[in-house]
Amino acid sequence: MNSIKNLEWRYATKKFDSNKKLNSSQLDTLKNCFNLTATSYGLQPLKMLVISNNKLKQQLFQYSYNQAQVADCSHLLVLCIKTNIDGDYVDEKFDFEKRLRGIEEETISGFRNFLKDTINKKSENEIESSAVNQAYIALGNLMTICAFEQIDSCPMEGFNPQKFDEILNLKEQQLKSVLLLPVGFRAKDDFMSQLEKIRIPVEESVIEIN
Numbered sequence: 001m002n003s004i005k006n007l008e009w010r011y012a013t014k015k016f017d018s019n020k021k022l023n024s025s026q027l028d029t030l031k032n033c034f035n036l037t038a039t040s041y042g043l044q045p046l047k048m049l050v051i052s053n054n055k056l057k058q059q060l061f062q063y064s065y066n067q068a069q070v071a072d073c074s075h076l077l078v079l080c081i082k083t084n085i086d087g088d089y090v091d092e093k094f095d096f097e098k099r100l101r102g103i104e105e106e107t108i109s110g111f112r113n114f115l116k117d118t119i120n121k122k123s124e125n126e127i128e129s130s131a132v133n134q135a136y137i138a139l140g141n142l143m144t145i146c147a148f149e150q151i152d153s154c155p156m157e158g159f160n161p162q163k164f165d166e167i168l169n170l171k172e173q174q175l176k177s178v179l180l181l182p183v184g185f186r187a188k189d190d191f192m193s194q195l196e197k198i199r200i201p202v203e204e205s206v207i208e209i210n
């Protein structure tokens, strides 16, 4: 039941205590959690920005429908997709795997060619939307680990990605922002923290087939 208690403890935090900051060990946990997220074919088409600079958070707040979480959180995590997923990217992934695991080309060439062929046949939109799906998996992972580490967070789609990309120079880095996760610690007077969690009964959301 401990897992469930942790998940019940978490909520989409609307008001952070701006004086409370994550320490470096908590940040390391979240960075590694992001990096350990499983992705389709292991392609890791994602990058995460970790923003602590107050001026920058304040600037981004204006392009997040003035949602205070973005300015008041300890760190703003910006989940981005890579825009350079192509045959060469796949080659790099397999070369890395070969070095890391010390395996011969013959062992992986079949999968390498299959994956390059698969990627080459996909449109830019298809590649992008698959990468976005992976970003949501990372978001879920981060939210869960935050809950287990007693770190507050607020998943957010409500922001202007074009403006974020511009301010953070993401195009030059072959990235696009897709999701936000402000993290930190809830303010004592965040009224949302006291509210009953709203979920339909579990019997309604799960179908058991025996």
Ligand SMILES: Cc1cc2nc3c(=O)[nH]c(=O)nc-3n(C[C@H](O)[C@H](O)[C@H](O)COP(=O)(O)O)c2cc1C
Binding pocket: 010, 011, 012, 013, 014, 067, 154, 155, 156, 157, 158, 159, 197
């Ligand atoms: C993908 C996603 C996007 C969300 N975007 C926002 C957002 O922009 N602003 C916000 O305040 N909450 C946002 N939420 C929070 C949801 O409203 C919240 O998770 C939901 O109402 C359930 O409440 P709980 O997380 O407190 O249990 C988002 C949640 C998810 C999963």
